[in-house]
Amino acid sequence: MKILVTGGCGFIGSHTVVELLEAGYEVVVIDDFSNSRRSVLDAIQEITGKVPFFYEGDVKKKELLRKIFREHSIDAVIHFAGYKAVGESVQQPLKYYENNLESTVHLCEVMSEFSCKKLVFSSSATVYGSPKSLPIREDFPLSTTNPYGTTKLMIENILRDLVVSDSHWSIALLRYFNPIGCHASGLIGEDPKGIPNNLMPYILKVAMGELPHLNVFGNDYDTKDGTGVRDYIHVADLARGHLKAIEYVMNTEGIDAYNLGTGKGYSVLDLVKTFEKVNHVSIPYEIRARRPGDIAICYADPSYAKEKLGWCAEKDLETMCLDAYRYVAKQAHKEEKVE
Ligand code: UD1
Numbered sequence: 001m002k003i004l005v006t007g008g009c010g011f012i013g014s015h016t017v018v019e020l021l022e023a024g025y026e027v028v029v030i031d032d033f034s035n036s037r038r039s040v041l042d043a044i045q046e047i048t049g050k051v052p053f054f055y056e057g058d059v060k061k062k063e064l065l066r067k068i069f070r071e072h073s074i075d076a077v078i079h080f081a082g083y084k085a086v087g088e089s090v091q092q093p094l095k096y097y098e099n100n101l102e103s104t105v106h107l108c109e110v111m112s113e114f115s116c117k118k119l120v121f122s123s124s125a126t127v128y129g130s131p132k133s134l135p136i137r138e139d140f141p142l143s144t145t146n147p148y149g150t151t152k153l154m155i156e157n158i159l160r161d162l163v164v165s166d167s168h169w170s171i172a173l174l175r176y177f178n179p180i181g182c183h184a185s186g187l188i189g190e191d192p193k194g195i196p197n198n199l200m201p202y203i204l205k206v207a208m209g210e211l212p213h214l215n216v217f218g219n220d221y222d223t224k225d226g227t228g229v230r231d232y233i234h235v236a237d238l239a240r241g242h243l244k245a246i247e248y249v250m251n252t253e254g255i256d257a258y259n260l261g262t263g264k265g266y267s268v269l270d271l272v273k274t275f276e277k278v279n280h281v282s283i284p285y286e287i288r289a290r291r292p293g294d295i296a297i298c299y300a301d302p303s304y305a306k307e308k309l310g311w312c313a314e315k316d317l318e319t320m321c322l323d324a325y326r327y328v329a330k331q332a333h334k335e336e337k338v339e
Contacts, residue, residue: 002026003246004074006059006107007081008052009036011190012122012176015183015239016078018047023243027052028072030059031081035192043187059103065110076118076246079107082151086126086293087197089148100151101158108162117169119159120245123257125177125231125298127153134265135301138175138257145293156257163255170253172245172309177231177261177300179238181320182327189327190235199268200232200320204328207281214283216268218290223297227268231261231299234315234323244309261300262313275321 003020007013008029014036020027021044029041029052045051053072057064059081068074082100083089089096104121111117128136129143144150156173163169180200182189195211196202205211219226241260266274272283306312 001075001250002028002072004028004030004068004072004077005052006030006077006079006103007036007122009033009038009040010080012179012235012238013078013080014040014044014188015235016080016242017044017052018183018188019236019239019243021048021050021052028055028068028074029053030055030057030064030068032056032058035084037191040188047183047185047187060099060106062106062110065107066113069110069114069116074114074116076120076249077107077111077116078120078122078242078246079104080122082122084148085197086146086148089151090146093147096147096151101154104155104158108159112166117166118246118249119169119171120242120249121155121159121171121173123156123173123175124149124152125175125259125261125300127156127175128298130295131298134297135263135299136259137301138259138304160255167253169255170249171255172249173255173257174241174245175257175259176238177233177259177298179235180232181234181236181315181323183236184323186323186326186330189324189331191331199230199271200324203272203275203283204324206283207275207279207325208328208332212284214272214285215288216285217288217294219287220290221296223267225267225269228294229265229267229297229299231263231265232271232317232320233260233262233313234320237262237313237315241305241309241311244305244311248309256308258305258309259300259302260305260311260313261302263300263302265297265299266317271317271321274317275325278318278321279325281325
């Protein structure tokens, strides 16, 4: 079976490509490297011993999509490609609406032209806004607090309309909680360009001595130690969830949403302490004001994904911290050798 993966060189995309290749799928990747690197393709080959078909370019370009569908008999698509920086989306909303919406609409149009109607979409727990109770279930009310989140929710709605218009579509909306960690080989991982916005990438920069300390955004939340609580999930577990979703959409019609989380909440300081303990490094931190738009606690009820997709997360927080650090340490070692 042949799967097209848009954004297949990105953080979650590359881990999913590895899982797909190892499970025996043929994989076609399209990526424009706007937030990823070409070297990811070599790393994928080193891990799996296989090379995915690759097209460099923008998913908005229908002609390029048509070329891919003409050259390959695609059975299903996993759509990751999209901008994802919350702060930037507030500064440049039109860039986010244009890119994330147009790419999805064009992708679905071309899929339809080629009668490929099986899609797994990369959504986010951000669509739950500020949840009224916990754990978060898929049927909770949806709302967003920034343009990035709004693009995810708008795309979910566009895809629901599409299924209403044509019942042959089968679509899984995967709502990710907080993916961290990296492949156990240390060859692919999260490597954001510039100063990171998210917690684990920031901790990694501090661990490597590139930033002096972590800023902890608020210690006055109503949580066990006052810092924000999130459902951190190992990216390899998340990637496996996509394979389960592909199997599911291949055998069904309709559209549904699934939480991909562990169901466990950890605070910022839990993460810092676990990281320090397993990696034997110190992460100095300073308490700062709350970050606007942040919520106190967010964790999933992942039982629907278990029931429908037969998926659940397996890796614990210690493994997430070990694997995340292994990747950046390995990257730094490679850079030293080059110098
Ligand atoms: C953020 C996005 C969310 C997106 C997700 C992708 C915001 C408001 N939300 O979620 O839309 O889907 O990333 O992974 O940006 N923290 C610090 N110091 C830091 C960074 C974060 O204390 O330098 C804290 C935050 O206050 C929060 C926790 O760490 O309590 C996790 O933050 P982060 O990794 O940015 O994820 P989310 O805010 O959950």
